[in-house]
Amino acid sequence: MIDLLPNGEEQALAENFAQVLAAEAPLARLHQGTDADHALIRQLAGLGWAGLGVPVDRGGLGCGAVEEILLMREAGRQLVGPRLAATMLAAHLAQEPTPFIDGSRGASLAIPAGDGSWYRFDHRPGDACIAAGEGLALVEEGAFANPVASRAIDDSVILERGTLNAPAGDDFASRRFALWVAAILVGTAEAARDMAVAYAKVREQFGQPIGAFQAIKHRCADMALRCEAAWAQTSFAALALGGQRSDAAFQVSAARLIAGDAALQNSRGNVQVHGGIGFTEECDAQLFVRRTQLWLHIAGSSRAHQRILLACQPPGIEA
Amino acid sequence: MEYSFSAEDRAFRDEVRTWLRANIPIEERPKEGAAMRAFDTAWQRRQFEAGWGGIAWPTEYGGRGLSLMHQLIWHEEYAHAGAPPPGCMFVGLNHGGPTLMARGSEAQQADHVPRILSGEAVWCQGFSEPGAGSDLAGIRMRGTVDGDDVVVNGSKIWSSYADVADWQELLVRTDPDLPRHRGLAWVICDMKLPGITVRPIRTMAGATTFSEVFYDNVRIPLSNVVGGLTEGWSVAMSTLSFERGTAMIPHQVELQRTIEELIVLAGEVPGPIAGKRAIQDDEIAARLATVRAEVAAMRAMTYAAISRALRSPVPGPEGAMISLYFAELFQRVHGLALDILGAGSVEREGAASQWVYRYLDGFKHSIAGGTTEIRRNIVGERVLGLPRGTK
Numbered sequence: 001m002i003d004l005l006p007n008g009e010e011q012a013l014a015e016n017f018a019q020v021l022a023a024e025a026p027l028a029r030l031h032q033g034t035d036a037d038h039a040l041i042r043q044l045a046g047l048g049w050a051g052l053g054v055p056v057d058r059g060g061l062g063c064g065a066v067e068e069i070l071l072m073r074e075a076g077r078q079l080v081g082p083r084l085a086a087t088m089l090a091a092h093l094a095q096e097p098t099p100f101i102d103g104s105r106g107a108s109l110a111i112p113a114g115d116g117s118w119y120r121f122d123h124r125p126g127d128a129c130i131a132a133g134e135g136l137a138l139v140e141e142g143a144f145a146n147p148v149a150s151r152a153i154d155d156s157v158i159l160e161r162g163t164l165n166a167p168a169g170d171d172f173a174s175r176r177f178a179l180w181v182a183a184i185l186v187g188t189a190e191a192a193r194d195m196a197v198a199y200a201k202v203r204e205q206f207g208q209p210i211g212a213f214q215a216i217k218h219r220c221a222d223m224a225l226r227c228e229a230a231w232a233q234t235s236f237a238a239l240a241l242g243g244q245r246s247d248a249a250f251q252v253s254a255a256r257l258i259a260g261d262a263a264l265q266n267s268r269g270n271v272q273v274h275g276g277i278g279f280t281e282e283c284d285a286q287l288f289v290r291r292t293q294l295w296l297h298i299a300g301s302s303r304a305h306q307r308i309l310l311a312c313q314p315p316g317i318e319a
Numbered sequence: 320m321e322y323s324f325s326a327e328d329r330a331f332r333d334e335v336r337t338w339l340r341a342n343i344p345i346e347e348r349p350k351e352g353a354a355m356r357a358f359d360t361a362w363q364r365r366q367f368e369a370g371w372g373g374i375a376w377p378t379e380y381g382g383r384g385l386s387l388m389h390q391l392i393w394h395e396e397y398a399h400a401g402a403p404p405p406g407c408m409f410v411g412l413n414h415g416g417p418t419l420m421a422r423g424s425e426a427q428q429a430d431h432v433p434r435i436l437s438g439e440a441v442w443c444q445g446f447s448e449p450g451a452g453s454d455l456a457g458i459r460m461r462g463t464v465d466g467d468d469v470v471v472n473g474s475k476i477w478s479s480y481a482d483v484a485d486w487q488e489l490l491v492r493t494d495p496d497l498p499r500h501r502g503l504a505w506v507i508c509d510m511k512l513p514g515i516t517v518r519p520i521r522t523m524a525g526a527t528t529f530s531e532v533f534y535d536n537v538r539i540p541l542s543n544v545v546g547g548l549t550e551g552w553s554v555a556m557s558t559l560s561f562e563r564g565t566a567m568i569p570h571q572v573e574l575q576r577t578i579e580e581l582i583v584l585a586g587e588v589p590g591p592i593a594g595k596r597a598i599q600d601d602e603i604a605a606r607l608a609t610v611r612a613e614v615a616a617m618r619a620m621t622y623a624a625i626s627r628a629l630r631s632p633v634p635g636p637e638g639a640m641i642s643l644y645f646a647e648l649f650q651r652v653h654g655l656a657l658d659i660l661g662a663g664s665v666e667r668e669g670a671a672s673q674w675v676y677r678y679l680d681g682f683k684h685s686i687a688g689g690t691t692e693i694r695r696n697i698v699g700e701r702v703l704g705l706p707r708g709t710k
Contacts, residue, residue: 002388003321004623005630010320066320197703212708214692217699221643224698228640232619233612239322254612306608314579314611317395317572318324318332 004235006070013067017074020047025078027284030156037081037156038106038124044084045103051091059101060091065176065242069183069234076187076263079291081157082109082298083122085180086130093138093173094128110144110164111298118164120144121157121294132299135169136177154290174299175252179234179241181299182255185292186230189262192270192288193223199274210273219269226262233258247315253305260302263292322622332392338369339400348403350526356441356483359406363438372436373412375565380420380428381436387625390565398572407480411435411442413566415488418505421557422546427507431486443484445475445508445532446555452477453693456499456552460534462491462506464548468538469493469506474531477687481530482519484510489539490555493548503551507543514538524679564624567641571621574645575614577677578652582607585659597659610652617644636701643694646684653678 006014024043029036044050053068054060061067068088075084083106090107091100099105108123110131120129129144131137145163152159197220200211210216237251245251267288271278278285296302324332344362349355366372374393376382385393405412416435419428434440451457460473471491481487487508494502510517514537519527546554582598585607590597597603620641627635656674657664667675685691699705 001321001323001325002391002622003626003629004619005626006320197705200705208708209706211699211705214696214708217705217708218692218695220703220705221695221698224702225640225644228623228637229613229616229620229644232623233616235320236322236615236619236622239320243322251615254615257609257612258616303605305612306605309608309611310582310604314575315615317399 004232004239006066010066010070014070014074017049017071018077020044021074021078021080025075025080027079027287030079030284030287031282034156034158035122035124037083037122040080041084041087041106042103045087045101048101050084050087050103051097051101052088054091054097054101059098065179065238066235068176068180069238072180072183073187073190073231073234076184076189077191079156079188079191079287080184081122081154081291082294083107085109085177085184086122088180089130089136089173089177090128090138092176093130093136093170100128107138108144109298110139110166113161117161118144118166119150120147120160120162121152123147123158123160129164130177131164131166131169132174132177133166133169134174135166135171136173137167137169139164139166152294154287154294156287156291157294175241175249178256178299178305179237179252181295182230182234182237182252182259185256185259185263185295186227186234188288188292188295189223189230189259189266190227192263192266192285193220193227195285195288196220196223196266196270196273203275216273219273223262223266223269226258226265230255230259230262247312249308250312250315253300253308253312256300257302257305257309260296260305263288264296267292328388328392331389332396335393335396336400338371339396339402342366342369343400343402348406351528353483356407356480358403359408360438360441362403363405363408363412367437372438373416376416376436377420380416380432387565387628391568391625394565394568395572398569398576401576404569407441407443407483408435408438410444410480410484410488411440411486414444415442415486418488418554418557419545422505422550422554424545426542427545431507440486441480441484442486442488443478443481443510445478445481445487445489447475447477449474449476453690456503458490458492458503460491461495462493462504462539464493464541465538467541469504469541469544469548471506471508471534471537471539474533476520476531477529478532479529479687481510481517481532482527486510487532488555490551493551497549500552501549503555504548505545505551505554506539507545508537508539509543512537512539522680523682524676526680564621564626564628567617567621567624567645570645570649571614571617574649574652575618577656578607578610578614581652581656581659582611584656588659588661588663591661597661603655603659606651606655606658610648610655613644613648613651617641617648620644636697639689639694639697640702642688643691643698646691646694649681649684653681 051060056062086107086109091097107128110118110120112133113119129139131139147160147162150159203210234255237255240248240251271285277283373382374385378384462469462471489506489508493504514535516533517530519530585598590600
């Protein structure tokens with residue numbers, strides 16, 4: 001059986017994710033400074049979602065990769081920051097997952113800065129830390145040393161630079177994270193598409209809605225096409241990873257590459273469709289660009305995923 | 320969401336694979352003319368005799384009536400095995416035949432459908448005109464009723480395989496006073512009728528697989544009109560749901576094979592940096608990785624389309640998305656092939672010849688069956704709900 005669309009249960013869950021996140025994480029929160037998502041993640045933990053994919057015998061909801069990408073997609077739509085994914089990864093990796101699942105503890109995210117030092121996002125005192133470098137590992141707060149406060153490309157994220165001796169880490173967890181980032185980027189691409197399309201229907205110039213002009217219409221059509229490709233591939237990758245298929249690494253890197261392009265092109269295109277207002281800080285369009293630019297360096301850059309893709313055996317026809 | 324194959328699916332896959340391996344023609348497919356027709360019809364006949372002639376066609380029309388899942392497996396195995404394309408059988412099998420099944424009379428079906436399936440009858444399409452391309456409803460070629468005949472005068476163009484076809488699905492304007500989409504008839508035209516002249520047109524790839532067709536007082540019996548004298552547009556647009564979602568699979572698998580061949584090629588030919596292979600060039604490597612990801616996404620999109628087809632009997636406008644994606648991906652892949660060949664791509668003999676041919680021939684994918692601009696209009700207006708405007 002091949003079914004790349006959510007079944008009834010998955011669809012109901014996705015709608016629930018969408019409703020809660022749209023209500024609790026409106027984009028307006030991101031115009032109000034840093035650390036916008038700290039309280040949100042406690043709320044989501046209250047619903048059990050921080051342990052969404054964690055097995056039941058470890059205190060989680062026991063769902064799989066498919067349910068996780070459905071949540072990440074909605075988180076991407078509402079531009080939820082790295083703290084949600086980091087805390088959920090911590091729940092997967094911790095010996096004792098309960099504090100991450102019940103919201104009493106969170107996790108920050110650290111990535112290599114490229115020059116030997118590390119960046120850390122959204123750290124709060126008492127957090128654990130997900131070190132996402134070559135592999136992916138859960139480390140204690142103190143592992144990130146010599147923190148110096150900095151400023152992120154995205155104003156709603158707390159950024160520090162420091163040092164970190166990351167342990168070798170877990171490849172499967174890396175792949176899971178890359179899949180989540182792909183789903184987040186798809187959600188972001190879809191929200192940017194929707195925002196551009198909605199504006200193109202109401203903004204009038206030369207006596208008609210600008211969406212009637214092919215220059216705008218075709219730009220929007222391309223946004224829709226990128227979303228279609230990226231979500232289909234991300235869904236297929238979730239099935240590959242969830243089923244522990246041999247082509248999982250290939251499918252996940254393909255998803256991340258396609259979704260990264262979709263989010264970047266769509267968020268940029270959304271600014272362009274909005275014209276002058278799109279260039280302003282008060283318009284949400286800029287939030288999508290800045291958040292996407294952040295995600296593109298988390299869980300592997302596009303170039304890193306291209307290298308993985310070329311090193312993999314290609315999947316067969318019945319993989 | 321789910322991706323799994325049952326034991327029965329696997330047994331079917333084995334059966335298909337075994338049959339294809341034993342029966343695929345080993346000789347190279349001629350690219351044009353009578354030799355091509357003989358090759359394509361013989362291959363269709365061989366499939367028909369083994370019961371594979373119309374895998375998606377309903378059993379009451381002699382087809383196999385396969386489920387979407389089995390169609391998928393057939394198409395995947397077919398393309399993976401490198402079986403030849405349907406070629407001049409394409410229009411009959413994928414358009415003429417299915418249209419007759421949907422809208423033809425019993426007599427019309429009995430006359431034509433079995434002969435398409437068995438490879439006896441070759442069909443071509445007569446829709447586009449010199450003045451009606453993307454704006455297909457602008458067809459002006461007249462069909463005037465005179466006694467028991469429709470008398471046709473004018474010309475059609477871009478008619479693939481018209482030079483080797485027996486029959487044509489022909490759209491003519493029967494009533495110029497009705498609104499554009501109303502005054503048309505869909506007619507079964509015998510290509511041997513007096514007054515028909517076929518002039519093959521050479522494509523930019525150097526092949527002559529399509530033609531211009533001229534009609535000089537061609538008398539077609541009224542009994543060949545399908546669905547009524549002013550119903551032509553709706554007949555032409557009637558889509559059958561039995562193969563929804565699976566049509567792009569052969570293209571997708573074929574393109575996946577092409578990309579793998581290209582990766583091998585890039586490991587063999589010299590690259591832009593002296594002493595290194597093409598694949599050692601960062602840009603070429605990045606582009607190869609990207610098209611590998613894109614063709615994987617096209618496969619996933621195909622699966623999503625099949626999933627939609629399984630849920631809803633009504634085809635949505637999403638079909639335009641996948642053909643748009645395919646057209647541009649195909650062209651990127653073959654542009655990359657020429658970049659990998661480097662200066663070697665200037666030569667159309669030897670190893671490079673098939674790449675050069677496919678690069679040039681591939682320009683058709685963003686034009687035929689609706690240009691990519693028209694497909695973007697469909698996505699913009701019918702998927703996203705953007706307003707129609709001054710085109």
